[in-house]
Amino acid sequence: MSTSTPPLATRPLSDAVRPGPLRAVRQFPNLSKLLLLVLAAAVLVPLLAAKYGAAWPSSLTVDVSGPLGKTSDWIIDNRDSHWLFVYFLGHLSNAVVISVRAVYMLLLALGWTGVTAGITLIAWRVAGVRIAATALISFLASGLLGMWVPTMQTLALMVVAVVFSVVVGALLGLAGGLSERLFRILRPVLDTMQVLPAFAYLLPVVLVFGIGVPAALLATVIYAAPPMARLTALGLRGADPGVLEAVSSLGATGRQRLLTARLPLARKELLLGVNQSIMMALGMVVIASMIGAAGLGDRVYQALASVDVGAALAAAIPIVLLAIVMDRTTAAAGERLGTDTAATGPKWLRGWQAWAGVAVVTAALALVGRLTGSLVWPGAWAVDVARPVNDFKEWMVDHLYSGVPVIGGTADWAAHFTDWVLNPLRDGLTALPWYGTLLIVAALAWLIGTWRTALTAVLAMAAIGVLGVWKPSMNTLSQVIAALVVTLVLGFGVGILAAGSKRLESILRPVLDVMQTMPQFVYLIPVVALFAVGRAPAAAAAVVYALPAVIRITTQGLRQVDSAAMESAQSLGATRWQILRQVQLPLARPALLLAVNQGVVLVLAVVIIGGLVGGGALGYDVVTGLATGDLGLGLVAGVAIVCLGLMLDRVTQPTERRTTGKGA
């Protein structure tokens, strides 16, 4: 795994400088692009080298820490007097507190019987028996783990955050869907919101709102609204023009057309948007706890402070369960939309009667709970998982850390990975003269895209230099590339296997669900225990986080390959390997590219988590900024991560494909 990485990672270099003869002959446009670049390089490089030297020139940097520091001082000094805070942001903050409190009080009033019954019945009504059973088991499990109250706090926060995200996202999406100009303005904004690591906006949000629920909720909304906006815009823009024409010909006004045709036609996308918003909001639960969000995330975070993986897991399991229940319920609701068999089960389970039934049964069970006097989960019915989990972790670490015969322990692998992959990659990237890096980026982006993509990519890289964080950014870039390559190798491999076997896929599914929704904080301790402090555990955490999406997209892409093409190949006597290589993989190319893109986004999302286990560089700077209230340091590092993301996106995405969300 590790030995194959350096050639792969440095291949872009040789590609840009000397393209294989075959390729050049086949693609003339690329050849001329390259010639032009070589020409430009021949003129520019000696000039730049003579004037500035290999390191990013300090005369080309701008120090923003001064103004940012002043901004932060201004906010702190004016927070209790300026109209912006007193008449606007203050009310926003109060509104958040009141809404969350209202939902929390409602959940407490329903008691554990009422909440469990209500959610199970809603899931049954909307998504069927199996998902209802999942919901029932999940809520009982939260209670059994002793996490009932934090679960309710998180649920209250989630409900309000999702409503806010959906409303904000839908409004933005509506604007983008109806106006081409707004759409063009909106797209880069949404791109940035999605690539910007969540930590980077914790900082300004905390500065304005202070530690607590309002800040946590707004950070969650910023993170969760973009997919809703994107999907709303997509749905509105993708509406069948034939239907729209028919509606217009009936004399409908613009507004009527929107309400009667375009919105209903887009309802699948809208629901998918809601689904994505929920998943992303849940992804923020733990991160938001770093700024005082309370609930389950806070339990995970506090458990980590005392290095207690078991306790962290006990709080993380309800988060995973909540995510699975909410995802399955909204996804099932989305699938059933538009089909006639919208409601399953007997007749009394359909229409308004069913909703009344849900309400009545819930109320009844809530009452029963109240009468028996157990509003909060009865403490005696709790299971302690912390101890066995910790014992298991200890056992695993003791046996894997070192001294496994022949292959060595995980600590040895980590050291080799650092010595043989991360160090040369980092040293190479830092040693490369800055104009050389820019040129390579330009060449890569131009070869697979247009001159515009190349320009964006180069400008993004230049921005990093201008902000004065070139060196740490190259360090981070080396980690991202290494983690990405490992992720893609593993992800494509497993994805190909899973595409070939339905059985493997169904075994993998719950595993991937858990990997995707498990808060990254939970595996921080185990990765450090296994791989020692440094960049290797950071890379491991990134791989764990990004792998599920890559596997999923690969599997799906391969599965969707036209079966006729495969059959004809088979009838020509092609072996399975030949079919895979010559038919399936080329046809699934768009999906594979999407997988690469998601890999980039997700690996970048973990850079900061990596800072918590010794990844250093930009991730550590963002964490430091947050911990020490240093807006300059944290925000600049956050922006640099965004720029890296933009650049990587441009050099890996040949088509105009834009993705819908961070998760797949």
Added chain:
Amino acid sequence: MSRKRTMIIGTAALAGAAVLSLSLSSCGKADMTKQASPFAAAKGSKSVTLSVQTWVGAQSNVAVAKYLLEHKMGYHVDTVQVDEIPAWDALSQGRVDAILEDWGHPDQEKRYVKDKKTITAGGGNGVTGHIGWFVPKYWADKHPEVTNWKNLNKFAKQLRTSESGNKGQLMDGSPSYVTNDKALVKNLGLDYEVVFAGSEAAQITQIQQFAKQKKPFLTYWYEPQWLFNQVPMKEVKLPKYTDACAAKGAKDPKSIDCAYPTTPLQKFFNTEFAKKGGSAAAFLKNFKWTKDDQNEVSESIASGGLSADEAAKRWVDKHPDVWKKWLPKK
């Protein structure tokens, strides 16, 4: 159709509720300096919010204060986990009522205690903190000379890791901790690389791993800390701390070349809470114990596997003579 309508109505109702609450609260001024938690005082009881920092010592203070406030004084206590500097901000806003263990933040003190007067100093909590460089006892016993900084370069080779390259590794912890280590390594001419573990959890895990294998290591660490009971460590002597050196360091942090000072740990209160907090404020002002008391609680939390609440109960049951003095006279 009806189902879709209900869904739309449901969403509309929720959105309506949000708008309603927004408009309800938006007549007149909104005070951002008062930030209550939506989860506080759900049962309508008297409530106090304490800030917890990431290290276990801070958790112990809070656990015991919380236990006594809840079980002996009838308060409801909420805790919020926050990093040190954001905690000051939260304290000034009234989002939390008290910090029970501060390691010295002169900038924040000037801004909030002297200038804005939104925070009031609450006196020491009785524990003295000390930051320093530590090596494991099993290693120091074999090479006693390692406990002096002058000899550290001889051992750099033994402390190499893949992160520190061809230098020795000096492990630092969370970015929120007060550290001069980079300057120290440079100014003392040490052949070491500072490697930041990034969080205390990562640092502790790594120390435990080293200790399990009896490997040598050099780490930034602090007292009081429960980990000393599990992994005995010896401090490395650095050039003596002097006021002159501290003054020089205050001017230019990069010039510092002496050891860390010992810090009597301080309590701080939100000013309004200090004035109107009644018996809870009086109790927290009286709160004062010793390093041994704190370590006893810390260890039962961090390695005894007890919850903070259980650990606090155990200590409270054993030491009534200490905490009885904290309760305000009626």
